[in-house]
Amino acid sequence: MVNSAARKLEKERIDKGDFPKEDISWSSVSLSEILERDNRLEASTFNINRDHAIQLLKNSKYELALLGTNEFGFKDCFYGPRAKRNYLTNIDNTSIGFLGSSEMLDIFPNPVKFVSPDNPMINSLSLTEETILISRSGTIGNITFVNKSLSKFLVSEHAIRLVMNEFPGFVYTYLKTDVAQNLLHAEKFGSVILEIEPEAIKNMLIPNPPVLIKQKIHDLIIDSYCKRDESNDLINEATRILIDALELPPMEDMEKEAFSYSEEISSFPVKLSELNGRLEGNYYTTVVPVIEKYLSKNAELFRLRDKKITDKIILAGVFKRNYVQKGQGYPFIGGKEITQLSPKTDKYLSYITHKKRYEKELRVKENWILVTDRGTIGKVVIVPKHMENMAISQNVLKIAPKIYPGYIYCFLNSDYGQLLIKRQSYGSVVNMIDNSCMGDVQVPILKNRKIVEKIDSLVLKANELRYEAYKQEQKAINIMNNDVLGL
Template sequence: MVNNNLALQTHISKPEIEIQESPVKWCSVSLGDVVSRGKRLEASVYDTESKRAYQLIKNGKFSTVNLIGEDGFVEKAHYGGRLKRNYVDRTHENVVGFIGSSEMLDINPRPVKYMVDSERVKDLHVKENTVLISRSGTIGNMSFVNKTLSKFLISEHAMRLECRYAPGYVYAFLKTKTGQAMIRSNIYGAVISQVEPEHLATIPIPKATDNIINKINDLILDSYKLRDESNSLLEEATKLMIQELHLPPITDLLSEKVSVNTFNVKLSRLDGRMDASYHVPVVNTIVRYLEEFAEEVTTIGDNRVSKEVILPGRFKRVYVDEGYGRVFIGGKQIWELDPCNKKYLSIVHHKDRIKKQLELHENMTLITCSGTIGKVALVGRHWENWTANQHIIRVIPANEDIAGYLNVFLASDYGFQLIKHFTYGSVVDEIDDNHVRQIAIPLMKNHKVQKQINELALNANEKRYKAYCLEQDALNIMNDKVIFAK
């Protein structure tokens, strides 16, 4: 009893526990390096990883040239000027979509902001075959301007690299881990990270043989061409769906004729929901069109449409290094072909949860259900056995005959409205798997058209898989035959 008395234990000295500090990264830097880097004294400029990357390239098999300059691959590097962004409605005359440096990573960006296309915004346009690099905030995310991206205005937070030749080769080099380390070594800014064209000008890029350069360049160009083709197929599928169901333009259904939207709701249709957003008239209008022109209107929970709707539970994540776990992505990344900033989830700690809830399989439809509601994506073959977080609902299609059609409908403007009206939450918007099961979906009178829509979507998904494979081939050749070649 005496030994357990806390008052008598205050004088007892406890053994000290020595905490091992993390090893400090350090390296020696020559005065010549400091001068060549613009006399910059931030440690990040001489990071050991970036220093190894520079040494690897300079001591490599091929001679190097500066990325930007008279002899470099890049003729001009610039970004759009800052200006006041006067956004307009997408129904306005002569409008063009405006996207940021994160949306430019999407396979088929869907702008939510629009500006009038005029002389004032000409610097925000981008040319085809231009290499794009995010230069503010998150540094180094890469994209390549194909026909899809060339239609949009892109913010000044994306740097444009206009190449003399082989833009695909430049893109592939800068997207490798070696290229990314070099880009990050040039970051500046105490609050918001930035990088300027002059900082990237002296990045050395190997001048490989013409055969290798052309091979890598062609693979990247073909990859982005396939993305364009997949977008065209999905656009065709969506148009077929709208025509068959006689749906009016979504902008007509959403038109606001008064400053405050008011509407009546019958007591029998409240469904226990008193939030106005649940009862917006556009949902009833869409459903009326579906009921009139479809053979049948059912729900996602119908076993003819889906096998299962999965909403994973919340859990504490254990991340591991690449190669030791499953690829793990979030809702922000599901519109990307090869998501950047991937994480890796421990198989040891999450084996059962991965198998039952988190695992992704080809032709699943994904729906974001927390924060940003209603982003829809179709899982490609290259995402097989990847995992995604609990903010994404998985809809497992009943079979391949409806997998593509299901995705096309939910990804349309009309499907988005039917998803969004279930939203609840005063701080963070949410929907759950029960809501998704209740979403209306039409089964068409013309079965041939529904089958055609389904096949178009699945063909688009296959093209995206092939586009992914081509880009990976290009990156592998860049690593094996250029950067690490002996």
């Protein structure tokens, strides 16, 4: 009855009125469309981008199919249950890292939260390789692919798991396109925190090209993620060689050596000559002198600001940003995105307004080292080739090494380097570290330069592999956009 009434209304001429097309985005919606969309009335459900995406799919040269049907069937599409997580305070070799839907995007996942292997939520939040992960709340539609590196960890219930029967690399690539993203975002709901459900992915339209094309795109993604694994393995190997060469004991042993415990509090004296103008308690943790003692055993210590090892450390000033359309400005990346292989941004700084600041403070070069300087302090990244010339925000310190960039990155990214970085932080509400404090961080250059060169070479090789992985993923996306979607 309602459907027949809807069809009758659609035949009748309805006066839409005059809308200011330049000021707002608008479109008409038929009653039958509302019924087809489960009686939803949110504007986002019927947005113009969604309609445009569907029209592009209908105009593509290949027939369309639905995810979850015979052509693109999946074994499962779900997200884990909410559960009490009971994070561990004492970490050992059996502890399992726990990642959020933002951290899962990192090329080198480095969890800060851990749970016990006996935790009952492990089965529901664990991962299998070649699973597609889609962030479902807050920032919606971030996509990643589970490789060997990521499969070691748990990922929160804020990520939908999509396990395909075949060609997961093809589906992953499609979900990263603007067309699929517009379809996903049309399914979001909520007022304060936006969300999507697995039903947003089930029955999503997807082009169905010949098997040869699906296989080609799938293989490119698999190879891209294998290169990321290889890159991470090289960095882990370089870190192991560094720690062995420095003869560094586990951090727990250093802490036992550093602290003398009383029944009520842990305390230690600080000489007036050691104050360095700093009065914060975290700056004077006694494990730092212990670390530096071990570092100096087989290496020469340099302050990071030393011109023998570093050309400059850049702290960009705070400035009013003039954003422009893509193609009219510098891609602008924040501290949250620098840890991803392919940082995605919709922010572009005007070529005209920000040229001088870009050249002086924001532009980065290949093999520079980036360190987040506020909020979450100490995330360390070595700049791959495809990130060269991007504009990086003032929330990230830029270090231009003069020698051994891979080696310096390897130390700063280690547990010992991280402690020395975070020791330099200051602030009450939001912790920060500036270029001066970063310059105070001690870096050990091994006396055996052959080992230094080996570590440096391993990390730089890892960085090259990341560039190769990036190129392969971009090739897959270009095939999807050009040959499949016909954009």
